[in-house]
Amino acid sequence: MRKKMFRGRKYFIEALWEGLLKISGSVTSIIIILIVLFLFSEGLGLFKKDVIEEGYVLAVNKDNPIKDLNSQQIKDVFDVKIESWKELGVDVKDDKIILLRLDDIPNYVPEEEIAEDMSNLDTIINNIIEANPGMIAFVPRDFTQKGFNAKILDLGTINLKEFVTGKEWFPTAHPAAQFGVMPIVLGTLWVSLGAILFALPFGLAVAIYSAELANKRVHKILKPVIELLAGIPSVVYGFFGLIVIVPLIQKAFNLDVGETGLAGSIVLAIMALPTIITIAEDALRSTPRAMKEASLALGANKWQTILKVTIPYSISGITAGVVLGIGRAIGETMAVLMVTGNAAVIPHTLLEPVRTIPATIAAELGEAPKGGAHYEALFILGCILFIITLIINLVVEYISYKNKNKVA
Amino acid sequence: MNRRFITLTLALMLLVVGVNAQKIKGSDSVLPLSQKLAEAYAKSGGRASVTGGGSGVGIAALMDGSTDIAQSSRKMKFGERAKLIAKKKKIEEVVVAYDALAVVVNPNNKVSKLTRQQLEDIFTGKITNWKQVGGDDMRIIVYSRETSSGTYEFFKELVLKNKNYKASVLSMPATGAIIQSIKQTKGAIGYVGLAYLNSEVKTINVSFDEKNFYAPTLENSKNGTYPIVRPLLYYYDINKTKVVNPFKNFVLSAKGQSIVSQVGYIPVK
Numbered sequence: 001m002r003k004k005m006f007r008g009r010k011y012f013i014e015a016l017w018e019g020l021l022k023i024s025g026s027v028t029s030i031i032i033i034l035i036v037l038f039l040f041s042e043g044l045g046l047f048k049k050d051v052i053e054e055g056y057v058l059a060v061n062k063d064n065p066i067k068d069l070n071s072q073q074i075k076d077v078f079d080v081k082i083e084s085w086k087e088l089g090v091d092v093k094d095d096k097i098i099l100l101r102l103d104d105i106p107n108y109v110p111e112e113e114i115a116e117d118m119s120n121l122d123t124i125i126n127n128i129i130e131a132n133p134g135m136i137a138f139v140p141r142d143f144t145q146k147g148f149n150a151k152i153l154d155l156g157t158i159n160l161k162e163f164v165t166g167k168e169w170f171p172t173a174h175p176a177a178q179f180g181v182m183p184i185v186l187g188t189l190w191v192s193l194g195a196i197l198f199a200l201p202f203g204l205a206v207a208i209y210s211a212e213l214a215n216k217r218v219h220k221i222l223k224p225v226i227e228l229l230a231g232i233p234s235v236v237y238g239f240f241g242l243i244v245i246v247p248l249i250q251k252a253f254n255l256d257v258g259e260t261g262l263a264g265s266i267v268l269a270i271m272a273l274p275t276i277i278t279i280a281e282d283a284l285r286s287t288p289r290a291m292k293e294a295s296l297a298l299g300a301n302k303w304q305t306i307l308k309v310t311i312p313y314s315i316s317g318i319t320a321g322v323v324l325g326i327g328r329a330i331g332e333t334m335a336v337l338m339v340t341g342n343a344a345v346i347p348h349t350l351l352e353p354v355r356t357i358p359a360t361i362a363a364e365l366g367e368a369p370k371g372g373a374h375y376e377a378l379f380i381l382g383c384i385l386f387i388i389t390l391i392i393n394l395v396v397e398y399i400s401y402k403n404k405n406k407v408a
Numbered sequence: 409m410n411r412r413f414i415t416l417t418l419a420l421m422l423l424v425v426g427v428n429a430q431k432i433k434g435s436d437s438v439l440p441l442s443q444k445l446a447e448a449y450a451k452s453g454g455r456a457s458v459t460g461g462g463s464g465v466g467i468a469a470l471m472d473g474s475t476d477i478a479q480s481s482r483k484m485k486f487g488e489r490a491k492l493i494a495k496k497k498k499i500e501e502v503v504v505a506y507d508a509l510a511v512v513v514n515p516n517n518k519v520s521k522l523t524r525q526q527l528e529d530i531f532t533g534k535i536t537n538w539k540q541v542g543g544d545d546m547r548i549i550v551y552s553r554e555t556s557s558g559t560y561e562f563f564k565e566l567v568l569k570n571k572n573y574k575a576s577v578l579s580m581p582a583t584g585a586i587i588q589s590i591k592q593t594k595g596a597i598g599y600v601g602l603a604y605l606n607s608e609v610k611t612i613n614v615s616f617d618e619k620n621f622y623a624p625t626l627e628n629s630k631n632g633t634y635p636i637v638r639p640l641l642y643y644y645d646i647n648k649t650k651v652v653n654p655f656k657n658f659v660l661s662a663k664g665q666s667i668v669s670q671v672g673y674i675p676v677k
């Protein structure tokens with residue numbers, strides 16, 4: 001009787017443990033899902049935002065036939081790269097485009113004429129635009145109310161196509177910010193791919209050496225040193241990269257500028273190495289002795305055993321190490337921010353400056369006003385990063401699954 | 409009874425302190441200065457709490473009354489002034505310091521002076537080789553700060569006349585990184601605050617009138633001949649003059665201004 005009670009209590013404690021584990025498991029998954037949902041819900045607001053800066057309008061003379069401008073055209077017009085209306089495909093009496101920003105108003109009207117409370121600004125802006133047929137004005141919506149009969153352009157909202165295929169990233173440009181993510185996404189992929197190409201062969205080689213070939217003394221030194229590498233803060237790697245690797249690359253390839261995707265790849269590869277090595281090595285070591293000995297007993301030599309028995313047996317552990325290493329490389333911020341130059345242009349080789357997604361988010365989120373288009377664009381970049389890592393994880397997962405089946 | 413008395417006094421003291429604490433918010437460029445000033449102010453018995461967020465954030469906070477002083481590294485924009493007028497608020501402006509930006513190049517570069525127009529063309533991508541401005545045949549590598557930086561905006565407004573930088577500009581996260589990169593890149597050009605200058609980079613004399621070139625020195629910035637200078641400002645509501653005055657007077661005092669020089673900015677007096 002007493003024994004039974006005791007057993008009952010034991011069952012109860014076990015059930016409690018089981019319940020606790022279940023709860024913590026589900027809480028973690030729910031939180032992860034919530035974070036992803038949060039990312040997307042913050043980001044998707046971008047496509048409801050106007051092309052033009054919030055609270056402002058673009059106005060032209062009412063005889064101007066122009067109907068639509070995309071954000072690229074607006075930027076070129078205000079950067080004086082497009083100087084005539086003909087380039088935009090319309091005929092205007094004065095073909096030359098004249099820009100009007102609020103700060104230019106004193107050039108047209110003496111300051112005394114502007115009322116102190118700015119109540120007559122609507123009329124003043126209106127008159128200036130009316131007097132200049134070729135003018136395009138970038139003014140606050142509040143000053144286009146009473147007696148304003150210049151044509152206000154309806155420019156619509158930021159569209160997905162321009163976002164995905166846009167080649168320029170000027171998130172703080174006035175009057176129309178440019179959110180072209182192509183250079184940034186490509187930059188991220190280039191740098192990560194480079195990092196994997198460096199880290200994978202090196203990492204696997206070191207792991208195999210350390211697990212199978214190194215004698216005990218070498219292993220005893222090697223392992224802690226590699227683990228120490230993982231403990232170095234990323235900003236230190238970044239600084240090291242900027243001062244050592246960047247000038248080295250500049251000299252080696254005789255480049256104008258050393259801050260390149262290649263510098264980023266090398267720094268990231270160094271950073272990903274400890275993860276790949278430790279996990280892959282542990283996986284290799286987990287191969288049962290009996291299997292290896294069986295292989296040797298059948299007459300296979302050391303290399304054949306490693307290639308045909310040890311690696312296939314531990315492939316899923318090795319893949320896990322690779323995935324974690326790549327994950328670190330793609331999401332790494334600080335080190336990349338310091339060595340890649342962060343120029344948002346589409347890279348054609350690894351020897352050009354690139355800008356990556358994490359670096360962009362880290363550098364810009366601090367000053368992006370909450371809820372604004374820039375803020376939301378950065379969140380979408382976060383979503384893209386998430387999707388990229390997800391795809392890589394799935395692919396690797398699939399490959400290791402296939403391999404495992406083959407071995408079995 | 410006794411305990412209640414103590415709690416009450418404590419609460420009252422907290423309240424008094426709370427009322428006296430100046431809230432300062434805004435520009436990250438002014439932040440280190442305001443922090444140092446607030447520390448020194450605390451030693452003389454006052455209290456001020458300083459937070460960053462950017463010039464625009466500070467001015468927005470001033471509009472809704474959630475800060476006493478807005479620190480800003482640029483003059484209030486026309487649109488911001490218009491909004492304040494709409495809210496019937498009168499705002500006072502105090503210049504607490506000046507900050508000069510120096511244009512710097514690699515020490516081996518032969519070029520030593522540039523006009524504003526040349527700078528604009530270099531930073532917007534019309535001029536791409538140093539031989540176009542009298543230097544060696546060498547590609548120009550443009551370094552800039554990140555878009556979030558107030559310095560980026562200031563340089564764009566004053567030197568580039570509101571045009572955008574070219575897309576291939578290399579943007580660096582900090583001024584120290586710009587100096588480091590310019591030191592090791594032959595064709596580099598960039599801009600840094602006067603306080604960060606050292607012998608590892610070469611400064612460029614700048615002209616805005618195409619005739620007179622001025623070196624970025626403390627003296628030239630003080631006497632107004634060097635053109636790339638921005639004021640660092642405090643804005644506050646006229647109704648709050650009484651609350652703000654003790655701190656403002658401290659900042660403009662000899663001691664306050666000596667802190668300004670320590671931080672690396674140019675004092676107003």
